[in-house]
Amino acid sequence: MNYPICQTCGVQYDQAHFDPDHCRICEDERQYVGWSGQRWTTLEEMAAGGYRADIREEGELTGIGTAPAFAIGQRALLVPGEGGNVLWDCVSYVDEEAVAAVQAAGGIAAIAVSHPHFYSSAVSWSEAFGGAPIYLHEADRKWVCRDGNITFWAGDSHEILPGRTLVNCGVHFAGGTVLHWAAGADGRGALCTGDILTVVMDRRYVSFMYSYPNHVPESPAVIERALALLEPFAFDTIYGGWWGRVVATDGKGAVARSAARYLGRLGFSTPSRPRPPTC
Numbered sequence: 001m002n003y004p005i006c007q008t009c010g011v012q013y014d015q016a017h018f019d020p021d022h023c024r025i026c027e028d029e030r031q032y033v034g035w036s037g038q039r040w041t042t043l044e045e046m047a048a049g050g051y052r053a054d055i056r057e058e059g060e061l062t063g064i065g066t067a068p069a070f071a072i073g074q075r076a077l078l079v080p081g082e083g084g085n086v087l088w089d090c091v092s093y094v095d096e097e098a099v100a101a102v103q104a105a106g107g108i109a110a111i112a113v114s115h116p117h118f119y120s121s122a123v124s125w126s127e128a129f130g131g132a133p134i135y136l137h138e139a140d141r142k143w144v145c146r147d148g149n150i151t152f153w154a155g156d157s158h159e160i161l162p163g164r165t166l167v168n169c170g171v172h173f174a175g176g177t178v179l180h181w182a183a184g185a186d187g188r189g190a191l192c193t194g195d196i197l198t199v200v201m202d203r204r205y206v207s208f209m210y211s212y213p214n215h216v217p218e219s220p221a222v223i224e225r226a227l228a229l230l231e232p233f234a235f236d237t238i239y240g241g242w243w244g245r246v247v248a249t250d251g252k253g254a255v256a257r258s259a260a261r262y263l264g265r266l267g268f269s270t271p272s273r274p275r276p277p278t279c
């Protein structure tokens with residue numbers, strides 16, 4: 001209950017990683033230190049402060065967020081299938097009521113997190129569900145702030161439970177991961193992306209950023225590797241990292257036209273080749 005949680009990024013620390021003056025997630029150039037300086041809270045303080053889990057439907061899935069919104073404000077998802085639910089991405093806040101509600105929705109057999117900004121209280125969630133394994137890509141190992149039952153996986157893709165496959169798109173973070181849900185969208189497939197591919201306000205599109213709060217674009221080579229890795233996967237729906245950020249249909253087309261638009265603005269065509277000099 002008393003593990004420190006950064007108020008800006010929402011990531012929970014254990015004593016081995018904690019330094020009261022610094023959050024290394026926030027000091028990285030992809031994030032920012034809160035304007036009032038480094039501030040911490042705990043699950044106990046959050047409960048006393050009136051936070052609660054916000055658990056409701058998101059399309060075909062069960063979403064898990066926090067009310068009022070906390071830190072980066074993402075919502076997690078329960079992705080069902082043979083062998084139990086995957087908790088895709090994670091949130092900072094968890095209490096007994098949240099655990100009971102998730103238990104009623106089938107519980108959690110495994111946890112997978114897209115990138116370090118959403119590591120949040122994954123270890124607390126794991127411990128609340130019998131030590132469910134947490135799958136993180138090994139390229140982001142150095143960003144782990146609380147040790148727990150973490151399985152670091154390597155390579156381009158990894159099926160963690162039947163029909164739930166992690167793909168290391170590598171956008172935003174080297175270990176940046178999305179989850180392909182084969183049975184999603186009535187069998188046409190769904191992709192849960194966090195903000196590795198972020199569903200933007202025009203929900204026919206996604207975007208690809210190295211830093212979202214600081215508006216730093218992702219490099220064309222990284223985006224093209226991600227497109228190539230996603231090529232074999234069918235998906236119609238894309239679930240982004242926040243409530244309502246969903247591409248309802250033609251997800252595959254949305255990724256293609258979003259990448260073409262983005263790379264075009266950067267002066268690349270798809271597949272990328274620097275444009276020849278004009279003189």
Ligand SMILES: [Zn+2]
Pocket residue numbers: 006007008009010011023024025026
């Ligand atoms: Zn932080």
